[in-house]
Amino acid sequence: MDKDRDAIERLEDRLYSRTIKTETKQRQAGPKEDMEKPHGWIAPPPTPATLAEPNAKRSPSKRSFLLPIFLAALLFFVSAVGYAVYSFLYGGNVVSSSKITLSVLGPSMVDGGKESSFDIIIENRNSASLELVDLVVEYPDGTRNSQDVKVPLARERISLGTIESGSRTKQTVRPVLFGEEGSTKHIGVSIEYRVAGSNAIFTKEGGLDVLIGASPIGISIEGPDQAVSGQPVQFTARIRSNAQAPIKNLAFEAQYPFGFQVTNTSPETSVGDSLWRLGDLKPGEEKVVTIQGVLEGQDNDERVFRFLGGSEDDQTEAHIKVPYLMLPHSVSLQRPFITSSLSLNGESTKTVNVKPGDIVKGTITWKNNLTTEVSDLQISAVLSGPALDKATVIAQRGFYRSLDSTIVWSKDDDSSFARVAPGESGEVEFTFTPMVSSGSAAVTNPEIAISVSVGAKRTGTSDSNVPDTINAAYSRIVRVGSALSAKTDVRHFSGSQINTGPMPPKVDQETTYSVTWTIQNPSNTISNGKASATLPSYIRYIGNSTPGTERVSYDAKSNTVTWALGDIKAGTGFSTTARAVTFQLGFTPSITQVGTVPSLTGRLVISGDDRFTGAHINADAEGASTRIVASEPGYSPGMETVAPK
Numbered sequence: 001m002d003k004d005r006d007a008i009e010r011l012e013d014r015l016y017s018r019t020i021k022t023e024t025k026q027r028q029a030g031p032k033e034d035m036e037k038p039h040g041w042i043a044p045p046p047t048p049a050t051l052a053e054p055n056a057k058r059s060p061s062k063r064s065f066l067l068p069i070f071l072a073a074l075l076f077f078v079s080a081v082g083y084a085v086y087s088f089l090y091g092g093n094v095v096s097s098s099k100i101t102l103s104v105l106g107p108s109m110v111d112g113g114k115e116s117s118f119d120i121i122i123e124n125r126n127s128a129s130l131e132l133v134d135l136v137v138e139y140p141d142g143t144r145n146s147q148d149v150k151v152p153l154a155r156e157r158i159s160l161g162t163i164e165s166g167s168r169t170k171q172t173v174r175p176v177l178f179g180e181e182g183s184t185k186h187i188g189v190s191i192e193y194r195v196a197g198s199n200a201i202f203t204k205e206g207g208l209d210v211l212i213g214a215s216p217i218g219i220s221i222e223g224p225d226q227a228v229s230g231q232p233v234q235f236t237a238r239i240r241s242n243a244q245a246p247i248k249n250l251a252f253e254a255q256y257p258f259g260f261q262v263t264n265t266s267p268e269t270s271v272g273d274s275l276w277r278l279g280d281l282k283p284g285e286e287k288v289v290t291i292q293g294v295l296e297g298q299d300n301d302e303r304v305f306r307f308l309g310g311s312e313d314d315q316t317e318a319h320i321k322v323p324y325l326m327l328p329h330s331v332s333l334q335r336p337f338i339t340s341s342l343s344l345n346g347e348s349t350k351t352v353n354v355k356p357g358d359i360v361k362g363t364i365t366w367k368n369n370l371t372t373e374v375s376d377l378q379i380s381a382v383l384s385g386p387a388l389d390k391a392t393v394i395a396q397r398g399f400y401r402s403l404d405s406t407i408v409w410s411k412d413d414d415s416s417f418a419r420v421a422p423g424e425s426g427e428v429e430f431t432f433t434p435m436v437s438s439g440s441a442a443v444t445n446p447e448i449a450i451s452v453s454v455g456a457k458r459t460g461t462s463d464s465n466v467p468d469t470i471n472a473a474y475s476r477i478v479r480v481g482s483a484l485s486a487k488t489d490v491r492h493f494s495g496s497q498i499n500t501g502p503m504p505p506k507v508d509q510e511t512t513y514s515v516t517w518t519i520q521n522p523s524n525t526i527s528n529g530k531a532s533a534t535l536p537s538y539i540r541y542i543g544n545s546t547p548g549t550e551r552v553s554y555d556a557k558s559n560t561v562t563w564a565l566g567d568i569k570a571g572t573g574f575s576t577t578a579r580a581v582t583f584q585l586g587f588t589p590s591i592t593q594v595g596t597v598p599s600l601t602g603r604l605v606i607s608g609d610d611r612f613t614g615a616h617i618n619a620d621a622e623g624a625s626t627r628i629v630a631s632e633p634g635y636s637p638g639m640e641t642v643a644p645k
Contacts, residue, residue, distance in 0.1 A: 095126045095128050095130065095195045095202070096126060097202065097203075097204050099124070099125040099126045100122065100123070100124055100125070100126070100130070100191070100204045101121070101122070101123040101125065101168075102120070102121075102122055102189065102190075102191060102204050102205070102206040103120070103121045103123075103206065104118055104119070104120050104121075104187065104189055104206060104207060104208040105118065105119040105120075105121065106118035106119065106208060106210070107210070108209075108210065108211060109210065109211040109212075109213040110177055110210055110211075110212065110213060111212075111213050111214045111215070112177060112178045112179050112181070112212045112213075112214065112215035112216065112324060112325065113176065113178055113215055113216040113324045114176065115146045115174050115175075115176050116174065116175060116176070116177055116210075117172060117173075117174050118172070118173050118174075118175075118187065118208065119170055119171070119172050120135060120137070120170070120171045120172070120173065120189055121168060121169070121170050122135070122160070122163060122168065122169050122170075122171075122191055123167075123168035124163045124164065124165060124166065124167060124168070125166065126165055127165050128165055128195060128196060129162055129163065129164050129165055129195075129196070130162065130163040130191075130193040130194075130195070131162050131193060131194045131195065131196065132161070132162070132193060132194045133159075133160040133161060133162065133163050133191055133192070133193045134157055134158065134159055134160065134191065134192045134193075135157070135158040135159075135160055135171055135189065135190075135191055136155070136156070136157050136158075136189070136190045136191070136192065137155070137156040137157075137158070137173055137187065137188070137189050138154075138155055138187070138188035138189070138190075139153050139154055139155065139156070139175055139177075139187060140177065140179070140185040140186060140187065141154075141326075142177070142178040142179060142323065142326060143175045143176065143177055143178070144175070144176040144178065145175075145176070146174045146175060146176050149176055150321050153175055153176075156173065158171055160191075163193075175187075177210065177212065178212075178215065178323060178324055178325060178326070179212040179215070179325065179326075180212065180215070180219075180325060180326075180327055181212055181213070181214055181215050181218055181242075182211070182212065183211075183212050184209050184210070184211055184212075185209070185210050185211075185212060186207055186208070186209050186210075187207055187208050187209075187210060188205070188206075188207040189205070189206050189207055189208075190203055190204060190205040190206065191203065191204050214242050215242060215324055215325045216241070216242055216243045216247055216324045217239055217240065217241055217242060217243070217247060217250070217281070217309045217310075217324050217325055218239075218240045218242055218325070219237060219238070219239055219240075219252075219307055219309050219325055219327045220237070220238045220240075221235060221236070221237055221238075221305075221307055221327060221329045222235065222236040222237075222238075223235035223236070223305075223329055223331070224331060225330070225331060225332065226331065226332045226333075226334055227295050227331050227332075227333060227334065228333075228334050228335070228336050228337075229295065229296050229297055229298070229299070229301075229333050229334070229335060229336060230294060230296050230336060230474070231294070231295075231336070232263070232292060232293070232294055233292070233293060233294070233295050233331070234290065234291065234292045235254075235290070235291045235305065235307075235329070236288060236289070236290050236291075237252065237254075237288070237289045237290075237291070237307055238286055238287075238288055239252055239278070239281070239286065239287050239288075239289070239309050240284070240285070240286040240287075241281045241282060241283050241284055241285050241286075243283055244283055245283065246280050246281065246282050246283065247280065247281040247311060248280050248311055248313070249277070249279070249280070249311050249312055249313040250277075250278045250279060250280065250281040250287070250309070250310075250311060251275065251276065251277050251278065251309070251310055251311065251312040251320050252275075252276045252278055252287075252289055252307070252308070252309050253274055253275050253276075253307070253308040253309075253310075253319060253320045253323070254274045254275075254289075254291060254305065254306070254307055254308075255274065255305065255306040255307075255308070256274065256293075256305060257295075257303035257304055257305060258297075258303070259295055259296045259297045259301075259303065260293050260294070260295045260296075260303070260305075261293050261294050261295075261296075262274075262291065262292070262293040263292050263293050263294060264292040264293075265289070265290065265291050265292070266289070266290040267289070271317075271318045272318060275318060275319065275320075276289055277312070277315075295331065295333065297333045298333065298335075299333065299334065299335035300332065300333065300334075301332070301333040302330060302331075302332055302333075303330070303331050303332075303333065304328050304329070304330050304331075305328070305329045305330075305331065306326055306327070306328050306329075307326070307327045307328075307329065308320050308323040308325065308326045308327075309323060309324055309325050310323040310324045310325070311324070335369060336369065337368065337369050337370045337374065337456070337458055338366060338367070338368060338369070338374065338377070338454050338456045339366065339367050339369060340364055340365060340366040340367075340379070340452065340454045341364070341365050342362060342363070342364050342381075342450065342452050342474070342476050343362070343363045343365075344360055344361070344362050344363075344450075344476060344478060345358075345360060345361055350476060350477065351476070351477045351478075351479055352476065352477070352478050352479070353479050353480075353481060353613040353614070353615050354434065354478060354479070354480055354481065355480075355481050356434070356436045356480055356481060356482070356483035357433070357483075358433070358434075359392075359431055359432075359433050360431065360432055360433070360434065360448075360478055361429065361430075361431050362381070362429065362430045362431070362432075362450065363427055363428075363429050364379055364381065364427060364428050364429075364452060365425065365426070365427040366379065366425060366426060366427070366428075366454060367423070367424070367425035368420045368421070368422060368423060368424050368425070368456075369423075370422055370458060371422050371423075372422055372458065373419055373420060373421050373422055374419075374420050374456040374457060374458045375418060375419050375420070375456070375457050375458075376410075376411065376417070376418065376455075376456060376457050377410075377411070377417040377418075377420050377454075377455070377456045378408065378409065378410040378411075378417065378454070378455045378456070379398075379408075379409040379410075379428060379452070379453070379454050379455075380406055380407065380408050380409075380452070380453045380454075380455075381406070381407040381430065381450055381451070381452050382404070382405060382406045382407075382450070382451045383405045383406075383407070383432065383448055383449070383450055384405055384448070384449050384451075385446070385447050385448035385449050385478075386443045386444075386445075386446055386447070387434040387435055387436065387443055387446030387447055387448050387478075387480050388405065388432070388434070388435075388448050389432065389433055389434065389435040390402050390405060392431075392432045392433040393405075393407070393430065393431075393432045394430060394431045394432070395407040395409075395428075395429075395430045396428065396429045396430065397409060397413055397414050397428060398413055398414075398428060398430065399412070399413055400430075407430055409428045420456070432448070434446060434448055434478065434480045436480055436482070436483045436522050436523045437483070437522050437523075437574070443480075443522065443523055444523055444524075444570045444571060445523065445524055445570070445612045446479070446480040446523050446524075447477055447478060447479045447480065447612075448477070448478040448480075449475055449476075449477055449478075450475060450476045450477075450478065451474075451475040452474055452475070452476075479612060479613045480523070480613075481524065481610050481612075481613050481615050481617060482521055482522065482523045482524035482525075482526055482570070482610050482612070482617060483521075483522050483523060484519070484520075484521050484526060484568070484606055484608070484617050484619045485519075485520045485521075485573075485619060485621070486517060486518060486519050486520070486531065486604055486606050486619060486620075486621040487517075487518050487621055487622075488515065488516070488517055488518075488601070488604055488621055488622055488623060488624045489515070489516040489518070489629050490513050490514070490515055490516075490600065490624045490625065490626070490627065490628045490629065491513070491514045491516070491628055491629055491632050492511070492512075492513055492514070492628050492632070492634075492639075493628075493632050493633055493634035493635065494632055494633060494634075495514045495516075495582065496514075496545050496582065497512075497514045497545050497582065497584050499511070499512040499513060499514060499584070500512050501586075501587075502643075503634075503639050504626075504638060504639045504640065504641055504642065504643045505587060505589050505626060505642050505643065506589065506642070506643045506644065506645055507589050507590065507591050507593075507594060507642065507643075507644055507645040508588065508589070508590075508591075508645055509588065509589075509645070510540075510586045510587065510588045511586070511587050511588075511589075512542065512584055512585065512586050512587070513584070513585050513587065513600060513624070513626070513628070514582055514583075514584055515582065515583055515584075515585055515600060515601065515624045516580055516581070516582045517531060517563060517580060517581050517582075517604060518573075518578050518579070518580040519531065519565065519568060519572065519573070519578060519579045519580070519606065520572055520573025520574065520578050521568045521569065521570060521571070521572040521573065522570070522571065522572075522573070522574050523570055523571075523612070524570055524610050524611060524612035524613065525567060525568065525569055525570045525610075525611045525612070526565075526567065526568040526608035526609065526610060526611070526617060527566075527567050527608060527609045527611055528566070528607075528608050528609050529564075529565030529566060529567065529568045529606070529607070529608035530562065530563065530564060530565055530606070530607055530608065531562070531563040531565060531604060531605065531606045532560055532561065532562040532563065532604075532605055533560070533561055533601040533602050533603065533604045533605065533623055533624075534558070534559055534560050534561075534601070534602040535559045535560070535561065535585070535600075535601055535602070536559075536598070536599055536600075536601075536602070537559070538587065538588065538589075538590065538598070539559075539585050539586070539587055539600055539601070540585065540586035540587075540588075541554045541556075541559075541561065541583070541585060542583075542584040542585060542586055543583065543584055544581060544582060544583035544584065545582050545583070545584070550563065550579070550581050551563070551564040552564075552581050552583055554583075561583060561601070563581050565579070565606075565608070568608060585600050585601075585624075587600060587626065589642040591644075591645075593642045594642050594643065594644050595641060595642065596641065596642055597625050597626050597627055597640045597641055597642075598625065598626055598642065599623055599624070599625050600623070600624040600625055600626065601623040601624045602623045603620050603621065603622065603623045604620060604621040604622070604623060605618070605619075605620045606618070606619045606620065606621075607619075625640070626639075626640045626641075626642070627640040628640065
């Protein structure tokens with residue numbers, strides 16, 4: 001045991017001594033009984049050297065010393081916060097909003113259009129004053145100033161200065177409220193204030209709900225809550241007097257949402273399509289305004305109409321300055337359950353231009369947009385206009401009723417129209433040829449209007465707000481370009497110009513001819529008109545004898561004769577005299593032309609702009625040759641052929 005204690009003491013010396021160096025020795029194997037002896041180590045008590053070590057653990061006695069200090073600091077912090085809160089809420093010189101009373105005293109129901117009185121009372125129960133106090137009153141939409149009802153009153157700020165501790169102040173406001181009878185309006189009030197020693201602005205809010213009892217006028221609107229895009233809708237407004245005295249210069253105004261187009265009103269509007277001046281309204285009297293139109297938009301769009309009534313004595317105003325009442329009416333749009341479209345010669349534009357004599361092919365495509373079937377599908381196309389030639393109308397799988405120029409496709413001619421499956425689609429076709437003249441009479445500005453309507457019934461619906469039938473209608477216009485025409489006459493023996501030379505023309509001898517161009521225009525006025533022809537190299541341009549109103553020129557470089565026509569009026573050559581010019585040419589045949597009928601000019605080319613259709617017009621005619629007018633006195637067969645010298 002002594003040996004073991006000595007070993008432990010030596011080990012302690014090595015562990016705690018700062019001078020003894022640690023030596024590593026290899027232990028020699030001892031006797032077997034020494035190897036089996038138990039060895040142990042008992043931790044010594046802490047020494048000053050141990051406490052001086054930098055990485056030594058803090059002793060339990062030191063932790064016990066710091067804990068009371070931490071608890072004392074925490075208690076002090078909680079006490080300080082509690083005192084601050086108490087001082088703020090209940091302290092002697094601190095302002096609390098809970099100690100400010102803001103009350104609005106007034107009638108719970110007022111008559112629209114009449115002056116109302118509301119008392120706003122502010123009481124300061126704090127021990128400190130409220131400084132730089134402002135009273136802010138927020139009025140509902142439509143409120144007017146009682147001093148001048150033409151002036152809107154949306155917000156009012158009133159400076160109250162300082163409200164001393166324990167005092168109260170009262171402020172009275174007198175707005176004129178407007179609104180629908182039975183509606184509730186909210187008057188919001190608040191005060192903004194500061195406290196001594198602070199630049200912060202504090203607020204206190206309050207308010208009052210007011211019921212609109214009776215307006216000078218009442219408005220009721222009869223109209224759909226839901227509508228199908230593109231379908232006609234109608235609103236009926238009934239304006240009645242609730243006043244005890246006549247209402248002077250009653251005006252009614254409708255404010256339309258985007259996508260609404262007015263088609264008819266009763267009575268007629270006074271300004272634009274939205275303002276009616278209805279005169280004076282006696283007590284208990286009622287006036288009715290009806291508005292018809294078409295509302296277009298996307299599926300499930302919500303559109304809001306607003307209807308206003310009031311008194312407006314300024315006849316120059318396009319709107320009501322002081323409305324007594326504004327009534328909104330919301331309409332939800334539904335997609336048509338049957339849609340259709342019309343194309344003409346492959347074009348789907350509103351207006352399609354065609355040339356005279358062109359066959360017009362119309363194609364109407366349709367589709368059932370519902371998930372349920374529809375029945376009794378019927379498509380109608382009404383054709384009208386001065387250019388319609390009824391004899392040319394052909395309808396495939398439909399019936400053309402010439403009495404009223406209507407093509408009808410229905411289950412009577414196509415059994416598939418009796419029931420149309422969900423999502424089913426199809427198309428129908430028709431053709432016609434416009435005319436630009438009837439006998440000798442020209443058709444001025446020829447066009448054909450095509451109005452298409454699609455009707456069907458849907459079944460299996462319980463929604464009473466959406467129509468069970470639909471009659472979608474739209475129209476297209478076919479405009480026919482002018483049938484501008486020209487002709488060329490050649491003379492030798494007659495006319496205002498004297499022609500010379502052998503007839504028939506002979507080789508190496510010049511023969512002169514008079515060439516006349518004549519222009520006709522049956523329908524549309526043509527602007528920037530021009531006619532021209534190129535002369536062969538063997539032709540000599542001599543000159544013209546045109547009237548002073550016509551302008552004919554010759555360009556030697558291009559060997560071209562040009563007639564500047566300007567405007568060619570509609571009916572030229574039909575209801576009025578045709579336009580014509582005459583010029584003289586000289587022809588000296590060559591031996592190579594013997595036995596032929598040579599050309600005196602190239603083809604006559606005419607161009608201009610159709611003012612009705614907006615299209616550019618081109619036409620042409622045969623050029624002049626030595627073949628003169630057969631009816632001309634002195635003509636005999638064979639005179640057009642070049643003879644030998």
